[in-house]
Amino acid sequence: MIVSDARRSEGQTIALEVHDLTVAYRDKPVIWGVDFALPERQLAAIVGPNGAGKSTLLKTIMGLITAASGQVRVYDQPLEAVRKEVAYVPQRESVDWDFPTNVLDVVMMGRYGQMGLFSRPGKADREAAMSALEKVGMAEFAKRQISQLSGGQQQRIFLARALAQEARLYLMDEPFAGVDAATEAAILELLQSLRAEGRTVLVVHHDLQTVADYFDYVLMINMRLIADGRMEETFTTENLQKTYGGRLNLLSEVAHLATRHSHILQAEKKPE
Amino acid sequence: MMNELLDFILLREANTRYVVAGTVLLGLTAGMLGSFTVLRRRALLGDAIAHAVLPGVCLAFMFTGTKDPFILLVGALISGGLATFFMDVVQRNTKLPPDVVLALVLSVFFGIGIFLLTMIQQSGMAAQTGLDKFLFGQAASMMGRDVVLFGLIGGSVLFILFIFFNPLKLISFDPAFASSVGFHVFRYDALLTALLVAAITVGIQAVGVVLMAALLVTPAVAARYWTEDLRVMMWLAGAFGALSGWLGAFASYYIPGLPTGPCVVVATTFIFATSMFFAPERGVMARWLRHRQTGRRIMRENVLKTLYQLHEEVPEKQLFTLHDISEKRFFVPQELALCLRRLVKEGYVRQAERGYLFQQKGWEEAIRITRLHRLWEVYLAEHLAFPDDHVHADAEAMEHMITPELEEKLRQTLNHPLHDPHASPIPYNNSASTST
Numbered sequence: 001m002i003v004s005d006a007r008r009s010e011g012q013t014i015a016l017e018v019h020d021l022t023v024a025y026r027d028k029p030v031i032w033g034v035d036f037a038l039p040e041r042q043l044a045a046i047v048g049p050n051g052a053g054k055s056t057l058l059k060t061i062m063g064l065i066t067a068a069s070g071q072v073r074v075y076d077q078p079l080e081a082v083r084k085e086v087a088y089v090p091q092r093e094s095v096d097w098d099f100p101t102n103v104l105d106v107v108m109m110g111r112y113g114q115m116g117l118f119s120r121p122g123k124a125d126r127e128a129a130m131s132a133l134e135k136v137g138m139a140e141f142a143k144r145q146i147s148q149l150s151g152g153q154q155q156r157i158f159l160a161r162a163l164a165q166e167a168r169l170y171l172m173d174e175p176f177a178g179v180d181a182a183t184e185a186a187i188l189e190l191l192q193s194l195r196a197e198g199r200t201v202l203v204v205h206h207d208l209q210t211v212a213d214y215f216d217y218v219l220m221i222n223m224r225l226i227a228d229g230r231m232e233e234t235f236t237t238e239n240l241q242k243t244y245g246g247r248l249n250l251l252s253e254v255a256h257l258a259t260r261h262s263h264i265l266q267a268e269k270k271p272e
Numbered sequence: 273m274m275n276e277l278l279d280f281i282l283l284r285e286a287n288t289r290y291v292v293a294g295t296v297l298l299g300l301t302a303g304m305l306g307s308f309t310v311l312r313r314r315a316l317l318g319d320a321i322a323h324a325v326l327p328g329v330c331l332a333f334m335f336t337g338t339k340d341p342f343i344l345l346v347g348a349l350i351s352g353g354l355a356t357f358f359m360d361v362v363q364r365n366t367k368l369p370p371d372v373v374l375a376l377v378l379s380v381f382f383g384i385g386i387f388l389l390t391m392i393q394q395s396g397m398a399a400q401t402g403l404d405k406f407l408f409g410q411a412a413s414m415m416g417r418d419v420v421l422f423g424l425i426g427g428s429v430l431f432i433l434f435i436f437f438n439p440l441k442l443i444s445f446d447p448a449f450a451s452s453v454g455f456h457v458f459r460y461d462a463l464l465t466a467l468l469v470a471a472i473t474v475g476i477q478a479v480g481v482v483l484m485a486a487l488l489v490t491p492a493v494a495a496r497y498w499t500e501d502l503r504v505m506m507w508l509a510g511a512f513g514a515l516s517g518w519l520g521a522f523a524s525y526y527i528p529g530l531p532t533g534p535c536v537v538v539a540t541t542f543i544f545a546t547s548m549f550f551a552p553e554r555g556v557m558a559r560w561l562r563h564r565q566t567g568r569r570i571m572r573e574n575v576l577k578t579l580y581q582l583h584e585e586v587p588e589k590q591l592f593t594l595h596d597i598s599e600k601r602f603f604v605p606q607e608l609a610l611c612l613r614r615l616v617k618e619g620y621v622r623q624a625e626r627g628y629l630f631q632q633k634g635w636e637e638a639i640r641i642t643r644l645h646r647l648w649e650v651y652l653a654e655h656l657a658f659p660d661d662h663v664h665a666d667a668e669a670m671e672h673m674i675t676p677e678l679e680e681k682l683r684q685t686l687n688h689p690l691h692d693p694h695a696s697p698i699p700y701n702n703s704a705s706t707s708t
Contacts, residue, residue, distance in 0.1 A: 090448045109446070
């Protein structure tokens with residue numbers, strides 16, 4: 001609360017505000033008292049070890065999982081009031097890609113929220129879907145059956161569907177997981193252009209090697225929020241150790257990171 | 273036989289018309305609805321509900337003493353609804369996996385149903401005869417009034433399916449996303465379940481509770497083999513269902529006393545088996561043919577490559593015997609003979625008296641495949657840091673898969689190398705044939 005108020009006084013609009021969010025699966029808490037305020041126009045990453053509740057946090061923000069307690073506000077309004085401003089990209093593996101439909105149909109699903117229940121997609125919807133497909137470089141795949149897509153192409157289709165929603169806040173669950181290098185670069189470029197358009201993107205990210213390069217804001221969680229803020233101030237060895245605990249294999253990754261991103265560590269050492 | 277068949281096909285008798293209309297309508301409804309339940313992974317739910325309507329039917333009969341279809345339907349609806357409610361409650365409050373909950377509710381409700389049915393049969397109630405038809409169905413016993421009632425219910429089910437096509441498609445494909453854009457997945461699942469209960473209720477008289485699930489699942493699964501489009505799949509499943517219903521009705525009409533349910537099941541199963549084997553693209557046969565074709569292509573490419581290597585070793589040599597080829601590389605003799613026969617037939621090589629000669633087509637193909645093999649070896653060694661003596665095995669597989677576009681990229685990336693890691697030259701010029 002204090003943090004977000006302070007930021008607001010700096011004149012930054014807050015895109016997503018989460019207050020004291022607690023989620024439990026049958027009495028077992030998975031997220032505990034998470035509290036943060038994400039300023040708009042950021043590329044933000046959620047990092048944390050497996051089972052830290054990263055995906056659960058996104059799903060709870062979207063209302064897919066009911067929180068035990070806490071509150072979520074998007075652009076200072078309850079989610080229901082601004083649902084059309086928020087786009088969610090689930091994990092690619094969460095659906096059956098052998099479903100009988102084609103690429104354009106899936107992207108068109110991004111328009112369902114805007115279209116209303118009973119209407120058929122109109123010209124504007126089709127154009128939005130096609131332009132989204134172009135942005136992810138998949139326009140010539142519009143009529144392709146989704147069962148024929150590679151993993152990277154599946155991920156691009158999911159992103160295109162989110163783009164077709166024309167939202168202000170994007171929540172993405174591991175968009176970089178299991179894609180080839182070319183797709184990774186294309187996705188990164190896409191995220192950056194979203195930011196340039198003034199949108200806010202919050203991404204669950206698992207690759208510690210690239211977090212600092214790809215994102216400018218970070219939430220570090222391990223059931224509870226360990227740290228959040230601008231990348232250079234927050235993504236520190238100390239916070240990484242707190243987030244990943246005593247896991248040896250990850251600590252070695254951290255050591256590797258410390259050498260690779262020495263510029264960040266130097267920035268941290270500078271007197272405030 | 274002929275006359276009866278004609279009577280049936282031409283719908284000469286009023287009763288035939290009712291029976292055919294009823295079962296065709298039922299098949300259509302069940303097939304189309306089944307497309308969604310199968311894709312939503314709720315196939316077993318239909319089976320559970322179908323079994324669970326039996327106690328409702330029995331109780332409705334016991335309380336009223338009539339076989340009025342409307343009253344029995346109300347009983348079935350209540351019983352089916354209760355079953356889904358129980359499933360939901362048990363699911364929410366226990367850690368039992370969904371299949372256990374389904375099996376539990378199915379067997380408990382069906383057990384009670386059979387218990388009640390036996391009671392009725394031993395009670396000596398005047399109108400009890402024929403209630404056991406609900407187990408396996410008896411389309412021939414349908415009356416005009418039943419058909420009108422079924423038509424109303426079936427029509428409503430289809431109407432609702434079309435109205436809610438988009439949301440139902442969305443929740444079947446990606447429920448998490450559906451709920452993120454504001455669709456209440458739980459409500460649509462409830463709607464789908466309600467439609468299931470309604471369709472099953474219509475179906476109990478025609479095909480019976482035990483086998484109703486076959487009409488909900490099999491046509492949809494069969495239809496999936498033929499198409500990649502959900503709309504087409506729905507219509508096709510509806511058509512398969514209708515056809516099965518018609519066949520079932522006919523069997524039941526032709527052999528009095530034969531229950532409809534098993535006939536319908538035999539018909540749907542036949543359609544399913546045909547689809548599974550003969551559907552283009554997804555069918556077993558198509559897959560097998562594709563597999564065989566790939567196998568033949570790989571064999572052809574390997575033989576041609578071997579011929580090229582033989583030529584490379586002794587450039588003046590133009591004629592290759594079976595013995596030369598097997599010396600160079602192991603092939604199963606019969607397979608090699610077969611392959612060479614195909615190569616001759618397809619114009620890759622020419623058979624001379626004492627061996628085989630390259631034709632232009634075969635020469636070009638041999639060069640291409642050798643080049644791909646060696647380019648890939650260079651790529652592995654240079655870009656993926658494979659040791660030189662480990663690149664061959666991988667290239668053996670990749671040479672058969674590399675597309676022309678990928679080859680072009682490889683060439684550019686590697687800057688048109690002249691030799692592979694084993695210092696063999698990489699052939700680029702297709703036209704320089706030694707063949708005559």
